[in-house]
Amino acid sequence: MAGSGKAHLRDPASTIMRVEDLVVEFPAPRGQKVHAVSGISLDVMQGETLGIVGESGCGKSTTAKAMIQLPRPTSGSVTFKGTELTTLKDEELRQLRTDLQIIFQDPVSSLNPRRKVADVIAEPLKVWGPRDKAVQAEKVNAMLDAVGIDPEISLGKRAHEFSGGQCQRLSIARALVVEPQVIICDEPVSALDVSVQAQILNLLEDLKAEYNLTLVFIAHDLAVVKNISDRVAVMYLGKICEVAESNAMYDNPAHPYTSLLLNSSPEPDPEAVLDETSMEQAELPSPIHPPSGCRFRTRCPRATDVCERVEPELRRVDDDHFVACHFPLVDIGG
Amino acid sequence: MTTRDSRSLEAEEPLLVVQDLKTHFELPAGMVKAVDGVSLTLKKGESLGIVGESGSGKTVLSRSIMRLVVGNNVHSSGSVMFEGRDLMAMKPKKMRDIWGLEIAMIFQDPMTSLNPVVRIGRQVTEHLRKHLGVSKSEARAQGVQLLRSVQIPEADTRFDAFPHELSGGMRQRVSIALALACGPKLLMADEPTTALDVTVQHQILNLLNQQRRERHMGMILVTHDLGVVAGRTDQIAVMYAGKIVEKAPTRNLFANVQHPYTEALLRSIPRTTNRNHTRLSAIAGRPPDLINPPTGCSFSPRCPYAQEKCFKEEPPLEAQWEGGHEKACWFPVGTPENKAAWERNLAARLPQTVAVAEGRLVDESVIDATAANMTGAPG
Numbered sequence: 001m002a003g004s005g006k007a008h009l010r011d012p013a014s015t016i017m018r019v020e021d022l023v024v025e026f027p028a029p030r031g032q033k034v035h036a037v038s039g040i041s042l043d044v045m046q047g048e049t050l051g052i053v054g055e056s057g058c059g060k061s062t063t064a065k066a067m068i069q070l071p072r073p074t075s076g077s078v079t080f081k082g083t084e085l086t087t088l089k090d091e092e093l094r095q096l097r098t099d100l101q102i103i104f105q106d107p108v109s110s111l112n113p114r115r116k117v118a119d120v121i122a123e124p125l126k127v128w129g130p131r132d133k134a135v136q137a138e139k140v141n142a143m144l145d146a147v148g149i150d151p152e153i154s155l156g157k158r159a160h161e162f163s164g165g166q167c168q169r170l171s172i173a174r175a176l177v178v179e180p181q182v183i184i185c186d187e188p189v190s191a192l193d194v195s196v197q198a199q200i201l202n203l204l205e206d207l208k209a210e211y212n213l214t215l216v217f218i219a220h221d222l223a224v225v226k227n228i229s230d231r232v233a234v235m236y237l238g239k240i241c242e243v244a245e246s247n248a249m250y251d252n253p254a255h256p257y258t259s260l261l262l263n264s265s266p267e268p269d270p271e272a273v274l275d276e277t278s279m280e281q282a283e284l285p286s287p288i289h290p291p292s293g294c295r296f297r298t299r300c301p302r303a304t305d306v307c308e309r310v311e312p313e314l315r316r317v318d319d320d321h322f323v324a325c326h327f328p329l330v331d332i333g334g
Numbered sequence: 335m336t337t338r339d340s341r342s343l344e345a346e347e348p349l350l351v352v353q354d355l356k357t358h359f360e361l362p363a364g365m366v367k368a369v370d371g372v373s374l375t376l377k378k379g380e381s382l383g384i385v386g387e388s389g390s391g392k393t394v395l396s397r398s399i400m401r402l403v404v405g406n407n408v409h410s411s412g413s414v415m416f417e418g419r420d421l422m423a424m425k426p427k428k429m430r431d432i433w434g435l436e437i438a439m440i441f442q443d444p445m446t447s448l449n450p451v452v453r454i455g456r457q458v459t460e461h462l463r464k465h466l467g468v469s470k471s472e473a474r475a476q477g478v479q480l481l482r483s484v485q486i487p488e489a490d491t492r493f494d495a496f497p498h499e500l501s502g503g504m505r506q507r508v509s510i511a512l513a514l515a516c517g518p519k520l521l522m523a524d525e526p527t528t529a530l531d532v533t534v535q536h537q538i539l540n541l542l543n544q545q546r547r548e549r550h551m552g553m554i555l556v557t558h559d560l561g562v563v564a565g566r567t568d569q570i571a572v573m574y575a576g577k578i579v580e581k582a583p584t585r586n587l588f589a590n591v592q593h594p595y596t597e598a599l600l601r602s603i604p605r606t607t608n609r610n611h612t613r614l615s616a617i618a619g620r621p622p623d624l625i626n627p628p629t630g631c632s633f634s635p636r637c638p639y640a641q642e643k644c645f646k647e648e649p650p651l652e653a654q655w656e657g658g659h660e661k662a663c664w665f666p667v668g669t670p671e672n673k674a675a676w677e678r679n680l681a682a683r684l685p686q687t688v689a690v691a692e693g694r695l696v697d698e699s700v701i702d703a704t705a706a707n708m709t710g711a712p713g
Contacts, residue, residue, distance in 0.1 A: 055531035148695040163620050163698060193387040193558065195617035198602035202614055203695055220531065227604035227612060246610040264536035266561030268603050270585045274565045276540050283501050 005313030006041045008243045008322035012079075015043040016214050017067060017182060022076035024062050034287050036062045038238040039076070044182070049208065049215040051229030051246065053222055053261070057284055059238040060218045064184045067216065068100045069093055080182070098128050101175035105187040107167035111159040117144075117170060118155040124178045143173045146210070147203060165196035169203065176211065185217045189224060201228055222265045226250050231320070234258050237287060237295040240314065244321035254323035254330045257296050294326070302327045347418060349520060349552045350376040350399070355412035357391075357398045359405075364625040368394040370576035371412070373651075378519070381546060381553040383563030383584070385599075386573035389621045392556045395573070396522050399554070400437055401429050416520070434461040438513035442525040444505035448497040454481075454508045455493035461515040480511040484541060503534035507541070514545060520552040527562065539566055560599060564588065572596050575622040575632035578651055582659040592661040592668065595633045598690075613693050618686040619701035628705060631664070635705030638687040639665050639675040645708045 012018055024037040037059040044050045052060040066073040069085055078085045080100065085093065104110040111120055121143060125136045141151040147169040159167055168188060175183055185204065189197040205228065208215055219225050225232055226246050234242045234249075234257065242255040253259040263275045285291050285298055293311050297303035306326050314324045317332055357369040368391045376382050386392040397403045399414050401421055414421040416437065421429070433439075441447040449457060458480055459473040468476065474493065481489035484507040497505055506526060513521060523542060527535035543566055546553050555563055563570055564584065571581040572593065580593035591597045601615040619636035622628055628635050634644040643664050651662040665672045679687035685704050689696040 055533065148697045150697060150699055153699055165620075166698065193621075194599060195387065195602045198604070198614035199616035199695060201604065202616060202693065205611065205613075206695075221604075222532070223604040223606045223608075226606055226610050227608070227614065229610060250606050260533055262606060264532040265606055266532075266535070266539075266559060266564065267605060267607070268560040268564050268588070268600060269605075269607075270564045270588050272565055274540075275536075276543070283503065 005315065005324060007314050007316055009041055009043050010045065012043075012082075014045055016046045016081060017216075018043040018077075018079045019063075019067060020077045022063065022066055022078065023074045024059070024066050025074045028288050032288050035238050035290055036287060037066065037073070038290070040235075040238070040240050042233060042240070042243070044214055044216060046181075046214055047208075047212060048231060049217055049229045051225035051232040052216065052218045052235060053220065053225040053232060054235035055220060055261075055284065057237070057287065058235040059287075060220075060235050061186050063235070064186055064216050064218050065102075068102060068182075068184055070102075098124070098178040099181045100184070101178065101180040101182070102184040102186060103168075103171050103175050103188045106191050107164055107171050107188075108159060110171050111167055111174075113159050115158065116155065117157055117159075120159075120170065121174050121177055124174065128178050139177060143177045144170075146176070146207065147173045149173070163196075164192050165199055168192065168196075168200050172200075172203065172207065176207065179211070180213070182214045182216065185215055187219050188217075190219065190221070197224070204228060222250075222261055223267075234261070237284065237290055239295050240324060241296065242321075242323045242325075243314065244317075244323075245319075248318060248321045252318075252321070252330055254317045254321065254328040255296075255325050256300050256302055256327075256329060259329055260299075294324075348375050349378045349380075349417060350374075351413075351415040352399060353413045353415070355395070355398055355414060356410065357394050357403055358409040360407040360409065361625070365409075366624045367576050367627060368624060369398055370627075372573075372576075372578055374571060374578065374581070376520070376552050376554065378552060379546070379550040380569065381543075381555060381567040383567035383570040384554060384556045384573060385558065385560055385563055385570060387558055387599075387621060389624065390573040391576035391624075392558075392573050393524055394576075396439075396524050396554060396556045400433065400439060400522060401426070402439075431465070434513075434518070435465045435516045436518055437520045437522065438516070438518040439522040439524065440506075440509050440513050440526045442528050444502065444509045444529075445497065447509055448505060448512075450497055453494050453496055454500070458493075458508065458512050458515060461512070465516055477511075477515075480515055481508070483514070483545070484508075484511045485537075486511070502530055503538065506530060506534075506538055510538070510541065510545070514549070517549060518551065520554070521546065522554050522556070524556045525558070526555070528557070528559075535562075542566075560603065572599070575627055576624060577632065577662065578660075579633065579663070580659075580661045581651070582661075583657055586657050586659050590659065590668070592659065592666040593633075593663050594637045594639050594665075594667055594672075597667050598636075598638075615690055615693065616695070618689040618696045618698075619705075620698040629709050631662070634708075635701055636686055638679060638684070638690045639667075639672055640679070640684070640686070640708070641665060641675050642708070645705070 019042045021039050022037055023039055026034040028034045054060045067078055121140045122136055129136055144151040189200050217228050229246045232246050232249050233240050236257050241257045291298050293309050294307040297307040312324045312326045314322045317323050317330055352374045355372045359366040384392045455477050459477040462468040462473045478489045478493055486492050486507050527538050567584050570584050570587050571578045574595050580596045598617045622632050630645045630647055631649050634640040649662045649664045651660050653660045665675045685696045685700050
């Protein structure tokens with residue numbers, strides 16, 4: 001799983017964000033390092049939704065947060081519209097924050113419980129927006145309307161008076177009020193019931209079209225990621241296994257790990273064929289001592305000694321379909 | 335013991351019969367009707383999935399069946415017949431002979447359900463030692479065997495490990511081993527895989543199913559995820575606001591959805607088999623307030639087919655046609671009455687109907703206001 005390689009990157013001129021050789025390491029006890037993200041490259045085009053999917057500990061959230069320099073990556077390059085973010089001074093980076101916003105997983109804890117909705121949504125405007133209070137209020141109202149919350153009723157209320165879905169809509173409004181270009185969505189629907197999840201996914205699609213947004217959408221649920229994304233990257237233990245146009249990947253998974261994920265994903269269909277053989281426990285290796293070569297080899301049914309020695313690079317399988325595997329599940333076309 | 339043995343010979347007798355079970359919590363704000371009149375039957379070796387969103391009462395139901403809901407503010411009624419014995423009438427001390435021995439439970443979070451300062455081996459063998467009076471060395475042998483049967487590698491050394499030394503998936507395997515130790519006849523699994531990654535979830539569900547078949551055990555699987563129960567249960571009961579709104583054999587339920595809530599749930603789930611950017615159908619409104627549940631059908635405020643009758647009269651859970659498919663609805667999905675109700679609501683621009691028809695976002699406050707209006711309006 002390696003995941004190095006840049007075959008999947010597109011023309012820099014057409015992309016809005018581009019990540020190259022991103023490495024994020026965290027200190028661990030006894031001078032060791034947690035290799036959270038190990039040299040991955042990704043890009044997002046203007047107006048595209050990039051989905052990043054993987055199990056817990058695969059580094060998907062760390063990647064997305066490193067893209068907006070929260071925290072700054074250990075090494076590698078992140079460019080936004082041609083500007084290199086990793087070397088920017090703090091103040092210069094701060095000036096770019098309006099363009100790069102983030103929505104978090106837990107909608108209730110990401111809103112200040114003591115503040116009224118009007119203040120929560122207007123806060124970014126107080127820092128960045130027009131000085132005129134009336135213009136600010138107008139923007140807040142328009143934004144609340146856009147996320148389907150009645151400003152008249154809600155402005156004076158606090159977060160606890162809203163349901164989980166409403167709170168997530170409020171966080172979306174807060175992120176959008178400064179008119180960002182890229183929004184990082186870090187598991188925005190994981191804490192919500194399915195009926196509410198559908199509402200938030202639909203809303204994100206609508207807002208994306210309306211405000212011409214670019215989304216980086218992180219989730220562990222494969223169906224959710226496919227639904228919202230144009231392109232999907234599958235991560236495992238800090239590396240990218242497979243990058244492809246969503247439908248292409250789900251129709252023809254090329255990486256054994258993608259295939260394992262898809263076979264494990266519970267479908268609400270009693271006729272779906274269940275793979276009942278998988279019972280052996282298989283654990284994620286430690287990110288402190290990741291396996292050599294391909295990181296997935298310890299769990300991979302197709303692994304050989306090549307996988308142990310040589311780290312596979314991302315290579316093209318099909319038009320917009322790339323895989324980092326020595327023995328992919330599909331033929332490597334020309 | 336003799337009575338139990340003689341009873342188990344009567345093959346026709348169901349394992350579990352729950353009749354009109356109610357669990358209400360008395361709070362300063364009022365009476366929370368968490369479980370409000372649930373009846374169900376489970377045969378030996380059969381598996382039942384209980385599905386519902388948060389706050390639907392599914393967890394309280396499973397715990398009520400086990401008599402685990404206790405407190406001064408708890409009001410329970412109804413009956414739970416387990417192999418002919420009424421658990422609700424049993425003295426709490428007597429329940430100890432049932433827990434673990436005849437009915438066992440697996441909880442959502444294995445980190446909090448296992449004791450962090452006791453080695454897993456002792457936790458797994460506790461039931462064996464206490465209930466069955468197995469000697470210490472014999473218990474160890476059986477315990478290691480149990481850990482092996484739930485596919486824990488190096489079971490011999492893991493026997494002496496503490497829970498924190500194991501990963502989430504392994505801990506859940508330990509709680510399964512613990513639950514299976516005395517060979518229970520009924521296994522209650524309350525969201526056993528919600529805290530786990532998909533690949534681990536898949537393994538655990540396979541393991542549970544294999545053990546259920548091998549041991550001919552009844553199982554109640556409580557989950558919020560219709561995907562989890564779809565391929566793995568014989569029957570599914572869908573809960574909403576403390577009540578079962580639809581219950582059917584699994585294939586039947588999916589092939590022939592009758593309750594609007596089940597239909598809405600299924601439509602709101604994204605699927606890997608759909609193309610990307612498939613528009614999902616969200617359920618308008620919020621889950622019901624269990625202190626002051628809506629009058630009439632509890633789903634009526636959010637239901638796109640709701641008619642005046644739905645806001646006034648509560649539909650009973652009743653079987654229609656074949657195969658034990660039960661639903662509590664006045665205008666079940668797929669009937670001409672249902673179609674007519676939809677047309678009428680669409681013409682009247684009922685917000686929840688318009689939301690489904692046009693895929694629009696409708697805020698909870700609008701739905702609440704409409705519902706208040708409907709119930710308040712004169713018949």
